[in-house]
Amino acid sequence: MGVVLEVEGLKKFYGQFEALKGISFEVKEGEIFGLIGPNGAGKTTTLRIIATLLTMSEGKVKLLGYDLKENPEKFRENISYLPEEAGAYRNLTGLDYLRFMARFYNFSPEKTADFVERAIAIAGLGNRLKDKVGTYSKGMVRKLLLARALMTKPVLAILDEPTSGLDVINSLEVREIIKSYARQGLSVLLSSHNMLEVEYLSDRVALIDQGKILAVGTPQELKQRYDAPNLEVVFRRIVQ
Amino acid sequence: MKKFTNLLFKEIRELINKQLIFSLLFTMIIFYFIGQVTRTEAKRAETARRIGVLDLDKSAISRGLLDNLRLVRFQIEEFETIDKEEALRQAREKNLTFLLVIPSGLNEGVEKLETKEIETYSFLRSFSIGQARYSDIFKIILETANNYLSNEMLKKKLPEISPENLKKPLKSRDFVIVRDKKAEASASAIVGFMYAQSIFVPIVLFMILIYSSQMVISAIALEKQNKTLETLLTVPISRSAIVAAKMLAAGLVGLLSAFIYMAGFSWYMKGFTGDLAETAGGITKIIKELGLTMTTSGNLILLISLFLAIMCALAMATILGVLAEDYRSAQSLLLPLMLLVMIPYFLSIFTDFKSLSLPVRILIYAIPFSHPFMTTQNILFHNYRAIVFGILYMLIVFIILVILAARIFSTDRVLTMKLRWRRREVVL
Numbered sequence: 001m002g003v004v005l006e007v008e009g010l011k012k013f014y015g016q017f018e019a020l021k022g023i024s025f026e027v028k029e030g031e032i033f034g035l036i037g038p039n040g041a042g043k044t045t046t047l048r049i050i051a052t053l054l055t056m057s058e059g060k061v062k063l064l065g066y067d068l069k070e071n072p073e074k075f076r077e078n079i080s081y082l083p084e085e086a087g088a089y090r091n092l093t094g095l096d097y098l099r100f101m102a103r104f105y106n107f108s109p110e111k112t113a114d115f116v117e118r119a120i121a122i123a124g125l126g127n128r129l130k131d132k133v134g135t136y137s138k139g140m141v142r143k144l145l146l147a148r149a150l151m152t153k154p155v156l157a158i159l160d161e162p163t164s165g166l167d168v169i170n171s172l173e174v175r176e177i178i179k180s181y182a183r184q185g186l187s188v189l190l191s192s193h194n195m196l197e198v199e200y201l202s203d204r205v206a207l208i209d210q211g212k213i214l215a216v217g218t219p220q221e222l223k224q225r226y227d228a229p230n231l232e233v234v235f236r237r238i239v240q
Numbered sequence: 241m242k243k244f245t246n247l248l249f250k251e252i253r254e255l256i257n258k259q260l261i262f263s264l265l266f267t268m269i270i271f272y273f274i275g276q277v278t279r280t281e282a283k284r285a286e287t288a289r290r291i292g293v294l295d296l297d298k299s300a301i302s303r304g305l306l307d308n309l310r311l312v313r314f315q316i317e318e319f320e321t322i323d324k325e326e327a328l329r330q331a332r333e334k335n336l337t338f339l340l341v342i343p344s345g346l347n348e349g350v351e352k353l354e355t356k357e358i359e360t361y362s363f364l365r366s367f368s369i370g371q372a373r374y375s376d377i378f379k380i381i382l383e384t385a386n387n388y389l390s391n392e393m394l395k396k397k398l399p400e401i402s403p404e405n406l407k408k409p410l411k412s413r414d415f416v417i418v419r420d421k422k423a424e425a426s427a428s429a430i431v432g433f434m435y436a437q438s439i440f441v442p443i444v445l446f447m448i449l450i451y452s453s454q455m456v457i458s459a460i461a462l463e464k465q466n467k468t469l470e471t472l473l474t475v476p477i478s479r480s481a482i483v484a485a486k487m488l489a490a491g492l493v494g495l496l497s498a499f500i501y502m503a504g505f506s507w508y509m510k511g512f513t514g515d516l517a518e519t520a521g522g523i524t525k526i527i528k529e530l531g532l533t534m535t536t537s538g539n540l541i542l543l544i545s546l547f548l549a550i551m552c553a554l555a556m557a558t559i560l561g562v563l564a565e566d567y568r569s570a571q572s573l574l575l576p577l578m579l580l581v582m583i584p585y586f587l588s589i590f591t592d593f594k595s596l597s598l599p600v601r602i603l604i605y606a607i608p609f610s611h612p613f614m615t616t617q618n619i620l621f622h623n624y625r626a627i628v629f630g631i632l633y634m635l636i637v638f639i640i641l642v643i644l645a646a647r648i649f650s651t652d653r654v655l656t657m658k659l660r661w662r663r664r665e666v667v668l
Contacts, residue, residue: 052473053470055652073476076476079474081471085467087468088466104243145471148471
């Protein structure tokens with residue numbers, strides 16, 4: 001498996017405050033890589049930098065060999081970002097929203113239709129896609145946004161707390177969607193403070209706290225290394 | 241380009257929503273309704289000139305006076321009584337608005353050059369504009385009648401002299417000079433006509449600037465409030481294209497809204513002024529003679545000036561929109577921009593910029609939105625230096641603002657800049 005994303009010595013300062021203190025990791029092709037840690041650990045900042053939303057203070061980030069500082073547009077063409085608290089345009093119907101977003105990646109009607117068809121299948125919202133987004137429940141909006149993020153089959157899907165605010169049933173559905181897409185060769189970088197969710201989804205995980213990566217490995221490796229039944233206990237032992 | 245148009249159409253679609261269409265239609269209907277009512281009232285005041293008359297003199301002079309009133313389209317309703325109270329009662333019963341009482345001895349008074357009192361009674365039944373207009377017209381007619389009576393007196397006493405020459409030994413011929421052109425007219429008539437004709441320009445300008453700015457500031461604030469901005473910023477489209485699409489969409493919808501509002505406003509104003517073309521008479525010819533009409537190139541210059549002012553306002557609103565946390569805070573952030581538009585707007589209506597003191601003038605010229613308010617006058621008086629200065633100044637301000645807006649959109653600031661009064665927040 002080739003490396004899709006390389007992150008090396010990533011630092012981020014907000015004034016005097018150092019939010020990221022030299023983070024390094026890589027994501028391989030077809031891999032689900034999870035960043036786990038408590039609130040304020042630096043997960044969202046890391047994802048936002050890779051998604052070209054924030055600028056890095058120091059370090060190197062490469063996607064398919066393209067440097068983030070030099071080619072942010074190449075990043076935008078090849079990634080898809082699902083923010084933790086995201087919304088869709090309330091006055092558009094679900095279908096119109098998907099079409100609008102698809103046109104940024106390919107303007108040919110055939111390709112756009114392909115993207116939208118895929119999104120319809122992922123979202124599983126049926127006829128409700130013809131209704132305005134303003135009438136959707138939180139779970140429906142999240143599924144729509146996840147469908148939007150995956151419909152273009154990006155090289156790297158960046159998902160920040162993908163099941164945030166969802167009930168059990170919706171969370172299970174979203175996790176299944178992510179897993180099935182990764183099986184098709186899609187790389188996923190996701191973050192969550194729900195360590196059990198990340199353990200279930202990820203091929204490899206990085207434990208992050210106070211802007212530093214504390215450990216990286218497969219969930220199995222980490223559990224064995226720290227003699228813990230799950231990642232929550234692994235995290236507690238590392239921090240202690 | 242296709243990505244840009246994709247975003248532009250989405251922006252326009254988002255801006256033209258049910259609320260906007262409803263508010264535009266509602267305002268137009270209200271303006272149209274008020275305009276129609278006002279116009280009907282005004283017309284009624286002009287046509288229904290029925291007045292009651294109690295002629296207690298029944299002389300040749302009083303008959304002459306009534307004939308004179310009939311000549312100027314007054315419908316006279318005479319009361320065959322000698323009791324004033326009875327005449328008032330009848331006038332009230334017949335729903336008349338005025339009663340004119342000609343005293344006995346009017347003829348004798350004119351013979352002896354004595355002043356006599358004509359009494360007028362106005363039945364005030366409302367405070368409508370029509371009522372006020374009726375009263376004004378009646379006053380003018382009384383003045384005409386007075387003129388007639390004095391002429392009659394003079395003709396009798398001094399038959400060999402023209403009363404007009406005696407009353408007005410000095411007559412004036414008024415000329416107006418604009419640059420090298422001269423025409424016979426009074427300056428006040430020209431100024432009044434130009435004012436009435438161009439009163440819409442600052443209002444249109446004011447409305448377009450405010451509407452467009454409000455559109456763009458709200459569009460950005462709504463992206464933040466609905467949490468759609470982050471997603472938009474990560475799709476493959478340049479940040480400058482996002483800024484440009486938002487500004488252009490807001491500009492177009494703002495322009496459309498302003499024109500719709502102005503159409504309604506012009507219906508409303510017609511209720512007060514009447515159709516300008518109907519009342520202008522020969523003055524339009526004089527205006528042409530003086531070169532005070534806008535040529536095609538003049539209109540083009542005005543359009544360029546207006547366009548640049550809109551662009552400055554949009555760029556400024558884009559920056560303010562980034563500072564807004566949500567839709568509500570965006571409305572308060574619009575206030576400084578509104579103030580910058582309102583200052584030159586009111587000054588252009590109530591004063592001449594050139595008459596202001598130097599420090600105030602510098603301050604006014606520093607506001608980019610002041611220049612289009614001055615453009616029409618500068619074009620008509622051929623002040624090309626001021627026009628070029630204004631256009632160049634707005635262009636420079638626009639370039640600076642748009643670079644600033646694009647830079648903000650290309651950095652973390654688009655997400656981290658938030659203006660909360662007395663508090664600045666950084667989002668991690």
